Amino acid sequence: MFRRVVRQSKFRHVFGQAVKNDQCYDDIRVSRVTWDSSFCAVNPKFxxxxxxxxxxxxxxxxxxxxxxxxxxxxxxxxxxxGPVLDIDWCPHNDHVIASGSEDCTVMVWQVPENGLTxxxxxxxxxxxxHSKRVGIVTWHPTARNVLLSAGYGGHSP
Structure with missing residues (x-):
C-alpha cells in the first residue's frame, strides 16, 4: 500500500500576478550596508x-x-x-519612525502629515x-513609547 509522504499545500491553487510599472518604485539607490535587518519599513501611510x-x-x-x-x-x-542600518515605524503613530546607525545613535523622527517636502x-x-553600531531598532507592539535597540557587541580576544 502506497502512502503519501508529502502533504499537499493548501495554497496550490493560488497564483500571483506581476505588478504594473505604475505601481512600482523605480530608480532608488537602496543601501547595501544594512545589518541583519531589512532595508525598508512600511505602515498604512508611508x-x-x-x-x-x-x-x-x-x-x-x-x-x-x-x-x-x-x-x-x-x-x-x-x-x-554614519550609514543607517535599520528603521522601524511606530505602531501607535504613523508619523513617527526610529532609525539606528553605525554612528552609535538611535534617532526618532516626526514625519510631516503629507510626507517630506x-x-x-x-x-x-x-x-x-551604544558603544558600537546600532543594527536593530524595533518598537514594542503594544506599549507606547517603548523602543528596543540592539548593537554589535563583539567580544575581545
Whole structure:
C-alpha cells in the first residue's frame, strides 16, 4: 500500500500576478550596508527605504500613493553621520519612525502629515548610549513609547 509522504499545500491553487510599472518604485539607490535587518519599513501611510548617501546615512519616506520613478533630488531623512542600518515605524503613530546607525545613535523622527517636502536633518530625539553600531531598532507592539535597540557587541580576544 502506497502512502503519501508529502502533504499537499493548501495554497496550490493560488497564483500571483506581476505588478504594473505604475505601481512600482523605480530608480532608488537602496543601501547595501544594512545589518541583519531589512532595508525598508512600511505602515498604512508611508514606505521608508534606506538609501545610499554620501557623508552619512539617509532614508527616503515616500507616501504609499507616490509610485513610479523617484527623482534623485527627492528629500531624505539625513541626520546620522554614519550609514543607517535599520528603521522601524511606530505602531501607535504613523508619523513617527526610529532609525539606528553605525554612528552609535538611535534617532526618532516626526514625519510631516503629507510626507517630506524638504530634507529632514533634525530628529525629535537622539538616543545615545551604544558603544558600537546600532543594527536593530524595533518598537514594542503594544506599549507606547517603548523602543528596543540592539548593537554589535563583539567580544575581545
Amino acid at each position: 514606505v521608508a527605504i534606506i538609501v545610499e548617501a554620501s557623508g552619512g546615512g539617509a532614508f527616503l519616506v515616500l507616501p504609499l500613493h507616490k509610485t513610479g520613478r523617484i527623482d534623485k533630488a527627492y528629500p531624505t531623512v539625513c541626520g546620522h553621520t 524638504s530634507s529632514m536633518s533634525e530628529p525629535v530625539v537622539v538616543l545615545e548610549g
